[in-house]
Amino acid sequence: MTARTLDTTEEGLAKAAAILTAGGLVAFPTETVYGLGADATNDRAVARIFAAKGRPHFNPLICHVPDVEAAAEIATLADKASALAESFWPGPLTLVLPRRGDGGLSRLVSAGLPTVAIRVPAAATAVDLLRRFGRPVAAPSANSSGRLSPTTAQHVLADLGAAIDAVVDGGACDIGVESTIIGFADGRPTLLRPGGLSVEAIEAVIGTVAQTEGSGDPGSVVAPGMLASHYAPRLPLRTNAAQARGGEVLLGFGRAAPPGPNLSKTGDLIEAAASLFALLHELDQGNATGIAVMTIPDHGLGRAINDRLKRAAAPRPAC
Ligand code: TXA
């Protein structure tokens, strides 16, 4: 695959929206950095983001929407979040908010967490694309895992040109660093990642913002999502299982699996990643005593799936 370069005319953006609708990947400019966009309501499209970036784990992604009304359809904005949205959206601010159950978002977007990161970008091209597409767009920075965030379409093409469907070339990004991320765990505003909007500006609106350990250190911008306690199923989980024991339910993979829930009957790792969180949630609601997951090949998206399963299987802290 070689990415097409689209321009910011009506025709270019209509093509970009059509690719998103078809479940494809489109990189697009925001005022911070270029994002690698996919339909945030489509599990498979979101799984393709992780495959294209070569991410060894499922970091939760930011959902981009054109305005605060669209944000309120997928998440709940309490007082302080509303005040920040009012003051700084559109702009380089991301809010981590409780997900709404009826918002239609892929569970993979927030890596199984009960929260979702949302941003209303200011760049005209991004807003225009979001309005045309009409659904939330999941978009991490459009670079492969471990590489620098791109601020031009050329950066995106050099790095990911072979892995994505298209890039909308809107020239260089104005701000050039990622958005500032604020979360509200326990209702307390907390800085999860410093970025394009200053903490001073935020504190002028909502008062003191707590700093997470190391969040003032630019080296810690790697994975604020890892700071949040990740979703772990209620039931104990066992990996590399050949069959279910006792009251366990077996979560299969591939053709060799017995009949029953299966991450991908054809052994397709993108499909497996797309259904992982939804299937874990579903099995967790059932009446089994545990979840036994068959071996998943440890390459491509299989690495991210195995990383996630290892965390879900790890001993739980006593509570
Ligand atoms: O400026 C930006 O924010 C760019 C543009 C494209 O919008 N996007 C961006 O996305 O930097 P990304 O995926 O590279 O960084 C998003 C960060 C991740 O490190 C992730 O851990 C965190 O946001 N995050 C996303 N959802 C979260 C959640 N529910 N809880 C905690 N952290 C979350």
Ligand code: MG
């Ligand atoms: Mg990034």
